[in-house]
Amino acid sequence: MQSWRRKSLWLALSASWLLILLRVFPVLRLAEPARRQAGAPQGWPRWLDAELLQSFSQPGELLEDGPQPPQAPRGGSCYRGACFDASRCRGGGLKVFVYPAVGPISETPRKVLTSIEGSRYHTASAAEACLLILVLSPDTPAGECHPELPQWDGGKNHLVLSLHPAPCLRIFQLGQAMVAEASPTMDTFRPGFDVALPLLPEAHPLRGGALGQLQQHSPLPGVALIAMAEERGGWRTVGTNFSACPWDGRCEQDHGPKQTHPRATLPNATFCLIPGRNPDALHFLQALQAGCIPVLLSPRWELPFSEVIDWTKAAVVADERLPLQVLAALQEMPLTRVLALRQQAQFLWDAYFSSVEKVIHTTLEIIQDRVSGASAHPSLLWNSPPGALLALSTFSTSPSDFPFYHLQQGSRPLGRFSALIWVGALGQPPLKLIQAVAGAQHCAQILVLWSSKKPPPPRWPETAVPLTVLDGHRKASDRFLPYSAISTDAILSLDAHSSLSTSEVDFAFMVWQSFPERMVGFLTWSHFWDETQGGWGYTGERANEFSMVLTSAAFYHRYYHTLFTHSLPKALRTLADESPPCVEVLMNFLVAAVTKLPPIKVPYGPWHQEAKPPLVPGSPRLRSEPRPAAQDCINQMAAGFGHMPLVSSRLRLDPVLFKDPVSVLRKKYRSLEKP
């Protein structure tokens, strides 16, 4: 009894202690924040007299910002407006002169010279040029860095270009010259004035180029997450389950499974980690080519063409001091972003870096953009396929005028087309064809390109749409000139002897509206690799696949006329003029090189074949074997492009109910099945 009473007393006592403690303890615990609350409340205080505070500028101070005389540029600091005299480029646009090589030069500078000379901006006269380029060779001894240049003028309007680190660049009195250098350090690079070039491998191809390695949009399952650039070149892939930083020497213990690859192989991984030191810039291009997302660890060099290329879309620039955060971010990166970065990296490789020619032309295009001011390429044109070298700003600066950007712009091509009928040397006025085309639902105008020796007939048939006769110069490439009379986005290119029905035209145009960047045609050719000849060949025979459509009856965007005329090398166009089927091949090459996709075939009634007039010599033949002489042109074209751009397709687009066992009355394009 005693014991439990004592115990109860103790318990009561302890309970009251507890109560007291619990009352005191939280007060103690809250003491610190409580004091803080009294002193500095959470967040920036709402001042009572906030309304009474003075403005940062006195009334009128912003207006009376004391006048200052215009300043001359400070010594040594150049930027576009000051050191580059763009007014010399007015009128004819950018004209580029390049100093010829003195003495023997090595491979890369020769490629650079060839590329500049092949550019559409090149001029042979130094007096006419507004940009003069001096190509530095890496093997010029330091003592011979000062060539005698009559037009030097303190370096004004000069571009000193070096694809590889040249000793001369450090010694040379640059004056007011711009510098285009491979991976320049950020400290010396002058944004908006200099041009940052990529560091190219020694054996970079002149044109066409090493194709991108990306074969599919998403990473293959099981492929390594990260490849790490090694100091001696080459890559080391790191497994996906690692906890430590793979690039920091201090945490060498656990890299997970790893593999080292020899120097030349491209990394096979989702991300490629590239250290920030200058020599590692070489890895950067390898990663792009492999479609491996470059992760640059605090790069000390300016990224190539950073003035126009939005690298945030294709690469990750990370801080090398936060290895774990970077790794975690890469591991957790949403699939959507991984896909976008991969594709963009690959697109940039193909568009700007895969050949010396592309690198040089991109450099010139950047300077052209600076010169042209408001009519420069918008950022979208630089940063989405097909890229600014293939989307000419002379055509338009509005993306929705091009066939490539309708999705991004939320726009559509104009819903009408112009028929452009080419009348060849001995051609007759294509009266029946004109009637068939004019009857098409969406035809806006008919243009007859009269290239015949005979004078055009004085009277043309009455048509529902305006008919204009244009005078041709009897050259095969005439038909692809950008005539200002063409008022629609779509062109239906026709030959005088083409035979088409109205409903074929209607349907083909409906299809074209879904694929405005491609050619939509009726008759096809296909190319093949000829083992016996060791070269490319092409045939008009009917086959299960095709890679070209004949421009004697095809829809395409009028932009391709501009591109054909202004971007193709002269040599290729001359070649095409000599052999008319070559023009067709050339146009198909061009569109395929831009889109990287095959053309589209739509149904073509077999009855046209019988009604076809006898073949006119000198004009492209329909569905017949191209003459042997023409066979060679495909190889010359392939050489000119540097690769074979044509892509084969195995399908034809038919109307939804084409030849289906339903009543003909239900079918919209019923005359496609029977004349």
Add this chain to the structure above:
Amino acid sequence: MPRAGLDAQECEEEAVGVIMCASVKYNIRGPALIPRMKTKHRIYYITLFSIVLLGLIATGMFQFWPHSIESSGDWSVEKRSVRDVPLVRLPADSPVPERGDLSCRMHTCFDVYRCGFNPKNKIKVYIYPLKKYVGEAGVPVSSTISREYNELLTAISDSDYYTDDVTRACLFVPSIDLLNQNSLRVKETAQALAQLSRWDRGTNHLLFNMLPGGPPDYNTALDVPRDRALLAGGGFSTWTYRQGYDVSIPVYSPLSAEVDLPEKGPGPRRYFLLSSQVALHPEYREDLAALQARHGEAVLVLDKCSNLSEGVPAARRRCHQQQAFDYPQVLQEATFCMVLRGARLGQAVLSDVLRAGCVPVIIADSYVLPFSEVLDWKRASVVVPEEKMSDVYSILQSIPRRQIEEMQRQARWFWEAYFQSIKAIALATLQIINDRIYPYAAISYEDWNDPPAVKWGSVSNPLFLPLIPPQSQGFTAIVLTYDRVESLFRVITEVSKVPSLSKLLVVWNNQNKNPPEDSLWPKIRVPLKVVRTAENKLSNRFFPYDEIETEAVLAIDDDIIMLTSDELQFGYEVWREFPDRLVGYPGRLHLWDHEMNKWKYESEWTNEVSMVLTGAAFYHKYFNYLYTYKMPGDIKNWVDAHMNCEDIAMNFLVANVTGKAVIKVTPRKKFKCPECTAIDGLSLDQTHMVERSECINKFASVFGTMPLKVVEHRADPVLYKDDFPEKLKSFPNIGSL
């Protein structure tokens, strides 16, 4: 509760201590105590302890509840004035920071380790408490704080970036107001900065300044020595701006808040070119006068008014000869507006000009435009070198009209997003720094630059790169099945004949029944995997299973046995040419029902298609990921609940992200399961059609738009139905069943 294991004896002995906090409950049941107690004592004890417990609860409530009220009360009710802030006296010999280091870059001068704590890829910003600094003689270093700087700090404090924990902060913002260099004493301000508690050579400190320099030579960056601190400055020139380190910000125009200027649509305006600045150098005045003389009415050059009427502040009035204009309203009358350099490069007029939707013509050589790191000024302005000023008219004339309208819209959008308030300026600055520190979470060029209208209308196809995947990879067939084993086996046998099939995945959606034993499955040449699901849901068909190793996926129902091997192989070939689309066999159409004013589902023999059924369709496996994780709204659950329309949902999803139409392959057939014919087809069809129409309407409202695209074509082999020997055709067996 680490002490719970103690028995009652120990408890008693330690009861005086602080320890036995919550073991009270345990004590009452203590094995040593209770058996010795009588019932009435037990009641006594229970009562006692109930009281104690009640007391505890009451204490707890008293401790926590009232406090929370008190603290929030503290926060908003507290009355404080800027004049009452603590005073700090700076000794004359207190240290001055070094001048800014021009070679600073994020990876050299910025201590990124301090940002390591920050979750969600967001930097944390600490603001020093406000103090009033005076020199040794008691003369204030600067005015304590300006209205704008107070707004700026309030904006930061209200944002997600803010933290009041100085130890976890990654960026520090002093409360010393540096917006205008004219209103501070340079050396003493620098001393004030240097004595900040975390200054450390200015590492990770962000200073805001809009009006740098002072007479006579007006430096283009703040003259206050600031060592490694980042400077968000208005009026940087290329040789004071540390690319990738500093942030160029606008000079805020107080008129933004004072004057109401509603948006005016783009288009040609009364004046082609306008100059509205008043304090211009005489040389510029001459050039402007010459411009006006040459181009007459199209150019308007304004100046101060000599005789101001009453009541209108000088900042709001401009004159041309005797004619008076309201400013900034007059800016809306012009297509292009000059922004010339004054003593400083950054001019507040830029903000007014943008706001008026007037395209700024910037004539200030070497000026680093505001937020130029992320904003594409080519889209909203024309930059003309100073020496080309006389040509400005012809330069502007050469810009096409459509582009001008685009620039006008863009100018107004820049103002709305990044210029219109101090808050907008502050948040854009922090976002830029945040993007540098967490580049993998950075917001894109489009997010910065595209006006909302463009963002809304545009589609960025996730599979934008034109690629034709290699045929060698093949496709994975996914068969969703419940219990129709016989039919399933037939499908498996048929599909396994397709040359490009690389794997077959059976999604067993029946939880009540086990899939047949391994030995019963058809023997096929490719791996066959059975996935058992946890729940009978339609969305299981679109789950991105790890087993899918190819990009191409063929979704096929367990009753689709009428597709030939040629047809399936051809479908795969078509998919390779259109890897970003749904490529399927039965096509369907949506139509607008004018009577009912809603969408209608159509399965008749139409000339158009806008959907393909996923009972047999090829698509990229990425869309599985999208369907499972990124489907908008509640569509995914809605479909699972209704056990219908998963295919329509997939069609909506793909069309919405790619902006492209489906591809229907091969001629039409009757897609009906043989065993279904027994049921009364007609009525079933009708309810089915009503349900499907409802799905379309439901999805269209969730997506907020109708993404489906209608086309009139389908894909057939090149030589389909051509007069050509069948045995030479690649896919002869098409449309035959």
